[in-house]
Amino acid sequence: MPYKVLVVGSGGHAVNHWLGQMNIHGEFKPVGVVDIDTELLDRAGKIWGIDDDAVATTIDEAMELGIKPDVALIATPIETHHALVIEAMRNGLHVICEKNMAHSMQAGIEMTRCALDHPELATVVGHQYPYWRRSNWAIRKAIGTGKLGQLDAIQCDFNGSGYWNPRNPTRNGWRRFLDHDYLEDWAVHTLDLFRYFTAMDAVTVSADLWRPHWSRRYGTSSINIRMNMAAPEEYEGDVPLACSVETDRARRLWKEGKMPDTWVHAQYVGHAEGMGMFDRGEHWMMQGSRGSLEYMEGGYQKDKPPVLRMITHDLDPGTMKAGKVLPRKDLEWKESNLEPYPMDLECGPAAQWKGNNTESEFDNNCFILEEVKQCIESGGKIKPLRCFENCIKTFAITMGAIESAKRGGQPIFLPDLWEIPRK
Ligand SMILES: NC(=O)c1ccc[n+]([C@@H]2O[C@H](COP(=O)([O-])OP(=O)(O)OC[C@H]3O[C@@H](n4cnc5c(N)ncnc54)[C@H](O)[C@@H]3O)[C@@H](O)[C@H]2O)c1
Known part of the structure; x- marks a missing residue:
């Protein structure tokens, strides 16, 4: 069963990058979209291959609608990351948050504190370099x-x-x-x-x-x-x-x-x-x-x-x-x-993934997805390279x-x- 992803922010990076990476990885599947642009939400079903009504303007609303995601993928403007990450984690969701992690040091610390309080949840910032x-x-x-x-x-x-x-x-x-x-x-x-x-x-x-x-x-x-x-x-x-x-x-x-x-x-x-x-x-x-x-x-x-x-x-x-x-x-x-x-050295927990991988499409955020998968499956023991505690x-x-x-x-x-x- 693929992990169910709530896409938060269906803009350029989510659509042009994360959508393809999820398809390539194969074990993550979009199930809902949250965006404040309601015209965009009208098209979200087609873009993401989800039910037309699996859309909302906040994470809480998406949860109330009965969308049951495992992971929130937060690809919104930087100043929104802090509040959206906390909202997602309060709903028990694993979080992939795009960079820059937050808009202020205080906000970044609160996000990291939340990750320390919830070691069972995977957190990662979108540093794919x-x-x-x-x-x-x-x-x-x-x-x-x-x-x-x-x-x-x-x-x-x-x-x-x-x-x-x-x-x-x-x-x-x-x-x-x-x-x-x-x-x-x-x-x-x-x-x-x-x-x-x-x-x-x-x-x-x-x-x-x-x-x-x-x-x-x-x-x-x-x-x-x-x-x-x-x-x-x-x-x-x-x-x-x-x-x-x-x-x-x-x-x-x-x-x-x-x-x-x-x-x-x-x-x-x-x-x-x-x-x-x-x-x-x-x-x-x-x-x-x-x-x-x-x-x-x-x-x-x-x-x-x-x-x-x-x-x-x-x-x-x-x-x-x-x-x-x-x-x-x-x-x-x-x-x-x-x-x-x-890739056998310091490449994060996904290092051994696919062994001697020579398929060029397995790069970038596929590794982040793999890290998140391994983190979830290990009950939070295997952390992504740029988990919040590290990425801060x-x-x-x-x-x-x-x-x-x-x-x-x-x-x-x-x-x-x-x-x-x-x-
Ligand atoms: N890792 C990378 O290489 C990389 C590349 C590009 C962008 N990014 C990051 O991705 C994030 C998004 O960038 P983008 O270029 O896709 O921006 P964008 O403007 O194209 O898309 C942002 C989307 O978020 C929505 N949004 C805004 N506020 C929201 C809120 N409070 N709740 C829900 N949705 C909201 C907007 O309506 C829009 O659809 C940024 O953090 C950016 O730094 C990362």
Whole structure:
């Protein structure tokens, strides 16, 4: 029996993406639609293949109508996520909530608290980038298996526009009213990749957020975000999201400029105006004690396929002399060479799903659906990679960046933002 899904917000992303992903996965089936656009509800039966009267304007109303879903798929504008998630969970529903998780730190914390109070319910935020392109898995695997030695720095330059152009009517809607639409609605995916690639969290963030003076947007569209990243055991005790001796130590070391060598220095520079020769491009560089890794898509190399390049060496960096040529091992990967998917490491509970999966359609949100299925079937024991308790740490980067930008780029210690005091 497929899991029954109540679609909340039957807009662009739900119809163009989630509907297809549910069909491909095969074990999730829409049974009802909630939307505040009542004209849209008139067409929902046809779009989603559900009964014409299995529609409502609120989740409570849908439940009263007798629609009996297992899962709420919340694909509505960001500022509605908090209330809709709480309403869904109060009705005992598992929740898939689109990004950005919420509109304020307080709202994100309340959602996370609700998830902690209901460990039996699956929660997940729609961060599909870890599952999106094979190169992302390959990068995670290279770092996770120590190919670069001890990681020291990671940076990404990103330029994009495409459907984000403010003159594109299909993307206008609610996004143009966000103060920081690029950060909250798009860049957050890339920030999530910093966490995924390193298996670390941003412990501090500082940011400039701005809008070029010639921009036609209302919110900011350029960002420069700097982060100090550390593994959870370096800043968190046994109780996740609670302040501990380790948290106090990390805060003190950072404040005194004594950050441990194991912390990673990260920078993300992004522009969403898509002007001139940088209209589209993504360039990652990662540096460790034994190697470097680069991923390049678009940008200067425009229409060529993406490049994933790794250079490793066997020397101890401490013994290297200036100008010495290293005995290097170069590796170039093409997406097509990455089969079978390098999915055996840190790909969430769905990692082993389908084994050596080479069917290209099994990507993106199919993995999120699989994670939710495994969570439900394990009674909440197997959590999706970006369950609320985890995703709050990606979300906090965006909220911390906004806070930092308001204070002229002052750094923010993120565990203070996501802390949930416990008895
Ligand atoms: N993960 C991704 O790659 C990705 C891509 C695009 C969009 N998204 C996310 O999906 C969500 C929706 O984006 P979209 O582009 O589909 O927006 P959209 O404007 O196309 O659709 C939103 C829908 O929600 C409905 N809605 C608004 N308020 C509601 C409420 N209170 N209750 C019920 N329905 C309500 C609207 O009427 C509309 O039909 C956003 O959170 C966005 O960030 C994620």
